Amino acid sequence: MPGGLLLGDEAPNFEADTTVGRIRFHDFLGDSWGILFSHPRDFTPVCTTELGRAAKLAPEFAKRNVKMIALSVDSVQDHLAWSKDINAYNGDEPTEKLPYPIIDDHKRDLAIKLGMLDPDEQDGQGMPLTARVVFIFGPDKKLKLSILYPATTGRNFDEILRVVDSLQLTAYKKVATPVDWKHGDSVMVVPTISEEEAKKLFPKGVFTKELPSGKKYLRYTPQP
Known part of the structure; x- marks a missing residue:
């Protein structure tokens, strides 16, 4: 078409x-x-x-x-x-x-x-x-x-x-929204952000889920 x-x-x-x-x-x-x-x-x-x-x-x-x-x-x-x-x-x-x-x-x-x-x-x-x-x-x-x-x-x-809520949030904050996310839920720290930078950007804390691969890419933080 x-x-x-x-x-x-x-x-x-x-x-x-x-x-x-x-x-x-x-x-x-x-x-x-x-x-x-x-x-x-x-x-x-x-x-x-x-x-x-x-x-x-x-x-x-x-x-x-x-x-x-x-x-x-x-x-x-x-x-x-x-x-x-x-x-x-x-x-x-x-x-x-x-x-x-x-x-x-x-x-x-x-x-x-x-x-x-x-x-x-x-x-x-x-x-x-x-x-x-x-x-x-x-x-x-x-x-x-x-x-x-x-x-x-x-x-x-x-x-x-x-x-729309996700697009507007992620347009201005260095986060991504996970599956089934809705306004107010925790968001994910994008992989390009280092651990040190994440601590500065997200003072409410970052939770990393441990995975069999040992890779620390599942990082959550309260919605900014």
Whole structure:
């Protein structure tokens, strides 16, 4: 499939029509982190649950200085009408307003450029639909994480919130987060940090797990 973004690539500074008017992507992000996530189609069941959950978690993303923006191959008019259903699904007033904009990509220009199309999912005219892509960008506009789901599998937005916590922590501290880590858990000291440097960087202490190899690479410290 043509197009696509790799980790470390700068987000294209595209212009697009959205439910809040026309935007230029870099201006929209400003100095914030950003999540651009695509869905296959408006007025479909799994997508409604996903965008509903994203709306519920919007305050948590905002606390982390993260701006969200969605995308599909539908028009702004469809996005606005569908937003009423999303809000109703959440048990809220069925208004056209969501806490994030949705991009109109009915010509599929942006989906092709970003590598978002799912060749196995097509509309009634045989045109490919967008897959369930998640791109997370840092304040430097560079791609920090990407996740790709097929149309049949809904995403876990609590997991997306979790990885934002990890990305933001590890961007500024010399640590890594282990399997199943969540905010507040112990983190791991990266292997490039010497024992002496680790003592200075992590005054709360470093615990090293003994291993049969004798190599002291499993080093934990309380979250900085």
